[in-house]
Amino acid sequence: MKTKDHWENVYTNKSSEEVSWFQSHSTKSLELINTTDLSFSTSLIDVGGGASVLVDDLIKLGYSNLQVLDLSSAALKTAQERLGEASKRVKWIEADIIGNNLKALKIDLWHDRAVFHFLTKKVERQKYVHNLTHALNKNGHVIIATFADDGPKKCSGLEICRYNKDTLAAELGERFVLVSHHKETHNTPFHTKQNFIYCHFMKVESDY
Numbered sequence: 001m002k003t004k005d006h007w008e009n010v011y012t013n014k015s016s017e018e019v020s021w022f023q024s025h026s027t028k029s030l031e032l033i034n035t036t037d038l039s040f041s042t043s044l045i046d047v048g049g050g051a052s053v054l055v056d057d058l059i060k061l062g063y064s065n066l067q068v069l070d071l072s073s074a075a076l077k078t079a080q081e082r083l084g085e086a087s088k089r090v091k092w093i094e095a096d097i098i099g100n101n102l103k104a105l106k107i108d109l110w111h112d113r114a115v116f117h118f119l120t121k122k123v124e125r126q127k128y129v130h131n132l133t134h135a136l137n138k139n140g141h142v143i144i145a146t147f148a149d150d151g152p153k154k155c156s157g158l159e160i161c162r163y164n165k166d167t168l169a170a171e172l173g174e175r176f177v178l179v180s181h182h183k184e185t186h187n188t189p190f191h192t193k194q195n196f197i198y199c200h201f202m203k204v205e206s207d208y
């Protein structure tokens with residue numbers, strides 16, 4: 001099955017609250033976004049945002065330049081319907097994060113929870129980092145959360161790669177400096193535990 005079909009199936013056949021990655025609030029992500037001290041007009045993208053409520057909380061806090069990108073139109077539709085009128089304040093992008101059409105993005109803060117870890121091939125991770133590097137403004141922030149090296153070996157039934165701060169930093173390369181890292185144990189809706197690592201990076205100045 002193609003990756004897009006997998007995700008369309010998931011979001012068509014399950015409610016957003018019964019998927020293993022469901023959070024009623026993206027508390028750790030919000031904490032880290034808050035530490036950046038960026039203004040509410042900052043350009044923020046949630047890549048692979050799916051039906052996450054992160055965007056709801058960011059709107060409520062006053063962020064006004066928000067984008068959510070996901071491979072699945074069903075996921076984006078769920079989030080849009082939940083938000084109702086407020087969904088008009090968000091730019092929704094149905095796209096593949098490792099696709100070739102992301103160069104027009106001008107982002108100050110890139111957030112990814114549980115997406116990068118699905119990129120099990122080196123060439124996919126290289127494309128992701130290429131897109132991230134081009135999309136992110138100078139001194140931009142990156143928050144990536146993946147399963148930690150003591151986390152589950154699969155997510156949504158798919159193979160994943162697990163990381164610690166050093167292996168994730170190595171994937172991003174020298175253009176990104178690690179600002180902070182945090183472990184989190186996520187409690188799934190079916191009462192299992194998943195260990196995540198959250199890493200906050202900044203893009204160092206370059207002529208890229």
Ligand SMILES: C[S@@+](CC[C@H](N)C(=O)[O-])C[C@H]1O[C@@H](n2cnc3c(N)ncnc32)[C@H](O)[C@@H]1O
Pocket residue numbers: 003007021022023047048049050051052053069070071072075095096097098112113114115118155156
């Ligand atoms: C495990 S879910 C996490 C969703 C959300 N970030 C959260 O924390 O609730 C992974 C999400 O990544 C999306 N996804 C997977 N591969 C992708 C890709 N190559 N490009 C864009 N989105 C992708 C899926 O559709 C899904 O919404």
